[in-house]
Amino acid sequence: MRSVVFRQWSIAAILTLLVLSLGSLNHSITAAPSSPEKPGDTIGTKSRTIYDQTNEKTAKDKVAYGGDVFGLGWYERPFDQNMGYMPFIDLQKIQLNREDANWVYIQIQVVGIVTEGSGATPLYGVELDTDLDNRGEFLVLTSIPAGTEWATQGVVIYTNSDNMMGGSKPVLIDKSVATNMGYDKEIFNSGKGDDPNLAWSRLSPKDPKMVELAIKSTFLGGQKGKFIWFPWSMAGTTDLTKFEFNDKFTLADAGSPVKKEAQLLHFNGFTVLTTSGSEYPLKGLWGVDNTPRYPSGFTPMGQMPGMGQSYEPTTEPIPRPPADVPYIPPT
Numbered sequence: 001m002r003s004v005v006f007r008q009w010s011i012a013a014i015l016t017l018l019v020l021s022l023g024s025l026n027h028s029i030t031a032a033p034s035s036p037e038k039p040g041d042t043i044g045t046k047s048r049t050i051y052d053q054t055n056e057k058t059a060k061d062k063v064a065y066g067g068d069v070f071g072l073g074w075y076e077r078p079f080d081q082n083m084g085y086m087p088f089i090d091l092q093k094i095q096l097n098r099e100d101a102n103w104v105y106i107q108i109q110v111v112g113i114v115t116e117g118s119g120a121t122p123l124y125g126v127e128l129d130t131d132l133d134n135r136g137e138f139l140v141l142t143s144i145p146a147g148t149e150w151a152t153q154g155v156v157i158y159t160n161s162d163n164m165m166g167g168s169k170p171v172l173i174d175k176s177v178a179t180n181m182g183y184d185k186e187i188f189n190s191g192k193g194d195d196p197n198l199a200w201s202r203l204s205p206k207d208p209k210m211v212e213l214a215i216k217s218t219f220l221g222g223q224k225g226k227f228i229w230f231p232w233s234m235a236g237t238t239d240l241t242k243f244e245f246n247d248k249f250t251l252a253d254a255g256s257p258v259k260k261e262a263q264l265l266h267f268n269g270f271t272v273l274t275t276s277g278s279e280y281p282l283k284g285l286w287g288v289d290n291t292p293r294y295p296s297g298f299t300p301m302g303q304m305p306g307m308g309q310s311y312e313p314t315t316e317p318i319p320r321p322p323a324d325v326p327y328i329p330p331t
């Protein structure tokens with residue numbers, strides 16, 4: 001009887017130790033605490049990661065490697081008006097992290113050293129569709145952060161006053177000229193706005209090729225918030241009232257970053273035609289890079305145009321429910 005009691009105590013002790021050690025393990029993988037009014041020093045490690053096409057190998061030939069799909073609003077144009085490569089806006093890897101109770105962090109890594117692009121006053125950020133109607137509500141952009149400390153300086157959040165982002169067909173090319181207003185209205189600029197601490201940026205303390213953004217989690221619906229997001233980088237002269245670009249430019253006016261024939265790609269259930277090489281070189285729409293759209297906090301139901309699930313195109317269709325995102329050639 002005594003030994004049975006002892007054994008029970010031993011099991012209880014082992015269980016207690018196990019719970020304690022699991023507890024400390026749990027603690028050690030949680031992001032360092034942040035303040036509700038200022039982002040934390042460290043960003044968690046469980047991030048949604050997107051890899052984007054890069055162009056350093058083809059830059060000497062003044063062409064993009066690929067990845068530009070005008071009809072879906074996917075751009076691969078980190079080049080100037082003369083097809084000069086801008087590695088400091090060539091998106092490479094983007095991570096979105098929601099482990100922190102107070103902040104959503106976005107880490108944007110490009111091919112070149114960020115500060116080496118200062119002459120072009122580049123902007124880095126994220127577009128957000130917060131009501132899941134495929135129309136962007138917000139565009140959060142930062143200029144090159146002054147340093148590796150979080151600051152609100154240079155961070156601007158734009159919205160659109162007509163809630164008609166993307167015209168009659170969000171994401172896709174409108175058949176007639178879109179007259180919607182684009183990102184025409186600032187709701188936050190360098191700490192000025194209803195909430196002076198809404199969004200922050202810094203250069204990554206670990207990587208000179210990375211810009212980091214922090215947006216208050218409550219702005220995006222809190223920890224259970226659902227939104228569509230995707231990153232942008234652009235030269236600072238980009239006209240934000242021209243969003244969405246594939247409505248406000250024809251492909252002929254925008255130009256093309258590739259010389260290749262347009263290719264039909266089967267892409268996670270989508271069938272898309274890449275941008276035609278006959279429109280080479282870049283004309284009106286240059287100095288921009290982005291990626292497909294991604295869901296956060298929800299699984300997309302039905303067809304959401306421009307959504308990516310993996311960035312690797314395949315030559316054969318992946319069996320999935322039928323998807324058709326028609327490419328509408330400019331007339």
Ligand SMILES: [Ca+2]
Nearest residue numbers: 052053090091
């Ligand atoms: Ca890129």
Ligand SMILES: [Ca+2]
Nearest residue numbers: 129131133135
């Ligand atoms: Ca929306």
Ligand SMILES: [Ca+2]
Nearest residue numbers: 166169172174
């Ligand atoms: Ca449209």
